[in-house]
Amino acid sequence: MKRFLRFVAGLIGGIGIAFAGLLLIIYFSKERLLTWLIQELGRSFSAKIYISRTQVGTLQALPSLGITLQNFILTNPRNDTLFTAQAVELHLNLWEALVKKNYRIQAILLESPKFWLIYDRKGRSAWADVFHGSSSSSEAPSPWALEKVRVKEGQFIYQDQQAGFLLMLDITDLHARIEGLGEERLHITGESKGLIAHLIHKQKTWLQAHPFSLQGTLTYEGDWLLVSPLRVQVLGLLARIEGGIKLIQPRPEVSLRIKDLDLDLQKVRRWWEDAPPVLDEISGALQGEGEILGPVGKGKLPRLRLQATLRTHRSFQMQGYPCHALYAHGRLRWEPDLPHKSALEIDSLFFAGGEQDTLYARGSYGIHTARLSAAFRIRLSLDHLRVWRIPHTDSLSGHLEAMGTLSQSGKKWALTGEGTLREAIFPAGAITYVAFRLAPDEIIIEDLAGRYKDFRLRIPSLKVRSYARLWD
Numbered sequence: 001m002k003r004f005l006r007f008v009a010g011l012i013g014g015i016g017i018a019f020a021g022l023l024l025i026i027y028f029s030k031e032r033l034l035t036w037l038i039q040e041l042g043r044s045f046s047a048k049i050y051i052s053r054t055q056v057g058t059l060q061a062l063p064s065l066g067i068t069l070q071n072f073i074l075t076n077p078r079n080d081t082l083f084t085a086q087a088v089e090l091h092l093n094l095w096e097a098l099v100k101k102n103y104r105i106q107a108i109l110l111e112s113p114k115f116w117l118i119y120d121r122k123g124r125s126a127w128a129d130v131f132h133g134s135s136s137s138s139e140a141p142s143p144w145a146l147e148k149v150r151v152k153e154g155q156f157i158y159q160d161q162q163a164g165f166l167l168m169l170d171i172t173d174l175h176a177r178i179e180g181l182g183e184e185r186l187h188i189t190g191e192s193k194g195l196i197a198h199l200i201h202k203q204k205t206w207l208q209a210h211p212f213s214l215q216g217t218l219t220y221e222g223d224w225l226l227v228s229p230l231r232v233q234v235l236g237l238l239a240r241i242e243g244g245i246k247l248i249q250p251r252p253e254v255s256l257r258i259k260d261l262d263l264d265l266q267k268v269r270r271w272w273e274d275a276p277p278v279l280d281e282i283s284g285a286l287q288g289e290g291e292i293l294g295p296v297g298k299g300k301l302p303r304l305r306l307q308a309t310l311r312t313h314r315s316f317q318m319q320g321y322p323c324h325a326l327y328a329h330g331r332l333r334w335e336p337d338l339p340h341k342s343a344l345e346i347d348s349l350f351f352a353g354g355e356q357d358t359l360y361a362r363g364s365y366g367i368h369t370a371r372l373s374a375a376f377r378i379r380l381s382l383d384h385l386r387v388w389r390i391p392h393t394d395s396l397s398g399h400l401e402a403m404g405t406l407s408q409s410g411k412k413w414a415l416t417g418e419g420t421l422r423e424a425i426f427p428a429g430a431i432t433y434v435a436f437r438l439a440p441d442e443i444i445i446e447d448l449a450g451r452y453k454d455f456r457l458r459i460p461s462l463k464v465r466s467y468a469r470l471w472d
Helices: 002-028 030-044 094-100 265-271 382-388 467-471
Strands: 048-050 053-056 064-075 081-093 105-111 114-119 144-160 165-182 185-201 204-221 224-234 237-246 253-264 284-295 303-312 316-318 321-334 343-353 357-366 371-381 397-409 412-426 429-439 442-452 455-465
Touching: 144 185, 253 265, 253 303, 265 284, 321 382, 371 382, 382 397
Parallel strands: 105 144, 114 144
Antiparallel strands: 048 064, 053 064, 064 081, 081 105, 081 114, 144 165, 165 185, 185 204, 204 224, 224 237, 237 253, 253 284, 284 303, 303 321, 316 321, 321 343, 343 357, 357 371, 371 397, 397 412, 412 429, 429 442, 442 455
């Protein structure tokens, strides 16, 4: 028994001495590791690297060798900051590092990194001339794999000052795996989640502090960055993106297809707290597809085209008003180079509510021009207006049928059309029947029959000019 205990004690002591020696070797290899890292980065970048402190990992990192670079800063030769990180933690194969002197990175952990990609008003980027050209060696590189890349609490900033565009992403977490499959060929799989901190174009904020998530595969091959597929979720909107980005000069060309676009209306408020509360009551979905095409960078943004259909699955309540069905089919076209052509077009819209209320409409809205035009046909019970809390409608009733057009530009509105009003009752009287025609500057009333207080009314024809001033 004593011999066994002495054996165990000797074994533990031997292991302890071995680990102590191992840590000593690792510690004295620190400068060699750092020199190797800077040399490797220097092969790919014409950049300056600043590191405040280097720390070799403890036994917890075994069987890999961990080295942490504190306050990592990457700048171009003009000292423009390109990338920073509070800490860059590298994990290398321990056996290869100590015995073969081959420092092969297996994993990278980036803590609080910040990545800038900014084009100034002349279309220049701080990343210009940072990358070296491809090696002239005829020997094909061996396949390699970076098993784990993780980003914690990072930030990505893309700005094109010529285009007036800013995208800022706060990355909560990112996991990826990168494989080198030969010369100029990479395969990346991973997922990420975070917030779209800012999405600004032409000094207008389109998105701010909205969650997003990404999951998919990227392949870099030759001049192409291929996407197949990339699953995106923003504000509860799900989409699958396929295609590629051709990395050519003077600027990359985007060619992406948006497939399986899907939005569950009841889930929107989980992502978007300021969304209308009525969305909690609507059981329905928005489904569609689209494309992103064109150059990006140096003052250019790709054009976006979407088409989608909105359907509700069952009836819902809106401020106590029963809504039976809602259907809409439309198209979104965003043209950064031709702002006047950017528009939301509703090809068809149908709504049914109340007892027999219906609305058919189509129209368009200019995104940059802020111009609205629409054609409609409506049937409405006036007693439902009180549900919408419209002033002076508490005791109003009747049946309205009308069709017409509506346009708006700035503060100017124009309404044209014709219709009838039947069995309308209001505090001072009633209208049995009236037909009317609307023009932008006049209203023509025909065949009005009704009463006002104790008087019966019968008006064959009446024309009122500048009627819009009644609401000024």
